[in-house]
Amino acid sequence: FILLYGPLPEELGWRGYALDGLQARYDALSSSLILGVVWSLWHFPLFFMKGQWQHDVLKFGTLNFWTFIFSPIFLSILFTWIYNNTNRSTLSAILFHFMCNLSGNFIPLTEQGRLYSLILIIILSMVVTLIFGPETLTYNRRECQMISAEKGILRRFFGKGIYPSQISFWLDFPLRRLILSPQKLADRLHLKENFNVLEIGPGPGYFSVEVARRIPHGHLELFDLQKEMLKKARCKIESAGLRNVGFIQGDAVDLPFDENEFDVVFLVAVLGEVSNKEGCLDSIYRVLKPSGLLSITEQPGDPDFLPLPVVRSLAEKQGFKFIESYGKKKNYTANFRKPDQRSKKKRNRYE
Incomplete structure (x- = not known):
């Protein structure tokens, strides 16, 4: 029965x-x-x-x-x-x-x-x-890929390394909007329709779609170390019918862009994962236009979370000027401007 x-x-x-x-x-x-x-x-x-x-x-x-x-x-x-x-x-x-x-x-x-x-x-x-893996829930990948994924997940659990693409679906979890919605983040970037924007570490594109919609006459460049993350972001961008987005894989310490190219560069829960944070910020400084905006967001639950005083110290040492912050201690956005030229003290470091 x-x-x-x-x-x-x-x-x-x-x-x-x-x-x-x-x-x-x-x-x-x-x-x-x-x-x-x-x-x-x-x-x-x-x-x-x-x-x-x-x-x-x-x-x-x-x-x-x-x-x-x-x-x-x-x-x-x-x-x-x-x-x-x-x-x-x-x-x-x-x-x-x-x-x-x-x-x-x-x-x-x-x-x-x-x-x-x-x-x-x-x-x-x-x-x-x-x-x-969420794609098939089966062992349809090579054994070495599975072992690599498991190691990546373990590293992430203990706060080491980059966020594995195999568990990127958690970054799209609907309740994440309660922490910070894409609309609210886009508001904090002070975007204009013709801006040239760089997002470092977009993951599966959780914030990317909204930002791309805010700059219909501009361009959004998505830059990530992981090829699989860029594939997921591309699917999301294409599903939204957006055509003003580019996708480049590489290391944030050596950004493959011209000097003074971007109006805005933003990172969400990414800077803590970068081993050479000073090198990353220096590379961002190079590609950001004078008076351009650098926006760094840190969110709760991230094992690589960086407190606001630490982020300010890192950015200001690279020549950025702190202008404002939004949110709370464990869930904040810090905005910085690139001066027209670095301070004399900063320039002397490279002479």
Whole structure:
């Protein structure tokens, strides 16, 4: 009964039909989340039907209700992982669904137990995504690439090295807007329609689209050390229909641009990742126009976070003049201007 009532008919639709169609258009992670939301809403009416377990036991609006509603969304990631790694076997999804339902019948959970179960599902889905990658959730890459990615993730966890492209989807997480929205950052850059702008370390282009829209008669150059990050940013820019953006891979310590080329240069949660910060700022100084704006933003949760006094000290030593800051201690933007020419003291350093 447990097999026939839920797992068999549902999985023929969810994984047997819908998942392949979604993965033809989106990556595995996005497909999983979309299907998970639909799967969750599928059960929603049961909370209003007397005689159903959801109505009689879990009850609408309780903690049990919320854990039940959110569980399928994240559990869907594990289903996709199993499905994709078993050569798209619907049977594997049916059996996994069956085991989930069967264990729930043999081991009834308390309200608190269901909450812990949801937390565990979220953690497992995150681990699977980090290890296998959001694109396919499978071992379809070379082993050396996987090892490299895992090392990059570990380095990032301990605050060392650049942000790995394999987990760049976290940079697009919707709740990031609560920390700093692209619109608010663009406001802080004092952009004009014809400005020539350089973004160093754009990642997947979270802020890039909004900035490019603000300079329709200008140009935005995206500069990143990682080729994969630039690919993700390019997809986002092209999806937005923008044509005033360039993409260049390289090291920020040696920017391949002419002197006095840009009106604005900005970095978001990037400077702390650069090993030679002084060299990076000196390179920025060279390519920035006189009176041009350097904008450095630091955000909470970044293991390489730099406090405002440290950023000011670094920038001012390279000849920049601090003009303003926005935000709070752990979430701020610091703006600097390049003077018409460096101070005599600064010039003498290079004589």
